[in-house]
Amino acid sequence: MKKLLIVLAIIAVAVTGFMLRPAKPVDVRMGKASTGTVEALVSNTRSGTIKACNRSRLSLAQGGQVSRLYVAQGDKVAAGALLLELWNDDMKAALAQASAQVRMAELNKASACRQAEADQREARRQKELHKKNLASAEQLDRAETAAEITRLSCQQNDAQVSQANANVAVQQARLTQTQLTAPFAGIIAEVNGEIGEYATPSPPGVATPPAIDLIDDSCLYVRAPIDEVDAAVIRVGMPARVTLDAFRDQAFTGKVSRIAPYVEDSEKQARTVDVDVTLDNLPDDVRLLVGYSADIEVITAEAANTLRIPSEALLEGNHVLTLSDDGKTLKKQPLTLGLSNWTWTEIKAGLSDGQPVLISLDNPAAVDGARVKVLPDTPAAGNASAGNSASGSGQ
The missing domain is CATH 2.40.30.170 (Efflux pump adaptor protein, beta barrel domain)
Known part of the structure; x- marks a missing residue:
């Protein structure tokens, strides 16, 4: 019995010594509070x-057979460049005819107005002769009447010129409906149609592929x-x-x-x-x-030249774990925060420049009061020379 008590005493002393031995230090990585820029960022939720700035999916105003295609996919074009043209020989002929009518009307106007000028001179001459009793009142009346008639004829021919020009504009508008031009300079992204094919405009409410997709790049x-x-x-x-x-x-x-x-x-x-x-x-x-x-x-928002820590070091409740004065034990440090994003967090109060903060938060043994061993290969994320928060996207 005496020997059993001695053995039990030895075991008790051994267990007590084992339990009271100093805990093995926890390996941790530390960053540092540093001075730099912190930005408040808002990022998109989806890509x-x-x-x-300018993109037009161009379509023709009317249907017809594609006669000429002036561009191909990838071509660069200037504003106003002709891109595609439907068969329009009849409209071109009508436009030429209207232009000829303008020329004829202008010649008729020139002839009528020249005659009106001559009759005006004759009326003035008859008036002077009548004052000198060298021409009768009947002669003067005939001359003034003729001058007035030819003056009105000149005005009539001028109106006919305007009418002919309006007809040219109508024919040109009809011709333009068969031509597709670039509303701005850009690059051809897509061409739908080939020479000889029939192009049909989109019915109201029905989306069809554009004839030309033009992009201002x-x-x-x-x-x-x-x-x-x-x-x-x-x-x-x-x-x-x-x-x-x-x-x-x-x-x-x-x-x-x-x-x-x-x-x-x-x-x-x-x-x-x-x-x-x-x-x-x-x-x-x-x-x-x-x-x-x-x-x-x-x-x-942006705060320049401010004290900051890596956001990964921040724990719930706005605090971090830093080192005690002996540099071997972790201690909890409450903070007053400013701007923050996924990379950096601004520190208003609670830390000083260069003070270490725990960044290896994945170790459950690294808690307040734990003895630690700081690993020498601590990442440079906490160095003052690190860049700003360009890679972060926080609120």
Whole structure:
């Protein structure tokens, strides 16, 4: 029995020693509070789209057989360029006939007006002779009557010239209905039709493919849907950043140019407001295409040269875990926050520049009061030299 008690005492001492031994330090990664820029951002809920400021899906005003096709897909055209033409030989002949009638009416007017000038001179001469009793009153009356008749004939022929010109305008308008011209300079995106085919205009309310799809690729913008809650803080003129899947390693700058005056209420989708961002000057080696998917971040507020921490270090309740004075134990530190996004959070009070903050929050053992060992390969996310929040998209 005595030996059993001794063994039990030894086991008890061993267990007690094991339980009272110092806990093994937890390996953690620490960032640092640093000085930099923090932005309040609003981003789109679904992918946006690159759009052209001017885009026309052109169709003919009347049907007919395609006689001439002056462009192909991808061609650049100037404003007013002729793109497509229906068979219109009869209308061209009618226009030529109307133009000839104008010429004839102008000649008739010139002849009548020249005769009217001669008769006016003759009437004045007869009037002078009548004053000197060298011409009778009957002669004077005949001369004045003839002058008045030819004057009216001149006016009549002038009206006939105007009528002939109006007829030319009518024939030209009819001819124009068979021709498709570019309303602005741009690039041909699509051509629907071949020479010899019959082109039919779209009936009212029925969408048919356009004869020519013309895009002005010199002016582009991004349209993206923003959640109705976030859209309330956006204003026209606010700066924005644009990223595209086609240029993953680049971000482009722009400004908000339009906010839709209504909310989109599409079925099975959140209610959103369309926001347009006009791009600033693009690099020479970047060529955007209409239809590219794009994302926008509208910068609604900015704090420069402010104290900030990586947003990943922030814990629920607006606090972080920092190091105690001995540098070996974690302690809870409450904070007063300012602007925030997914990358950075502004610190109004609670930390000083360079103070470490825990960023390895995936370790459940890293809690307030835990002994820790700071790993030397801490990421540079907390360094003061790190960039601003271009990659973040928070509220």
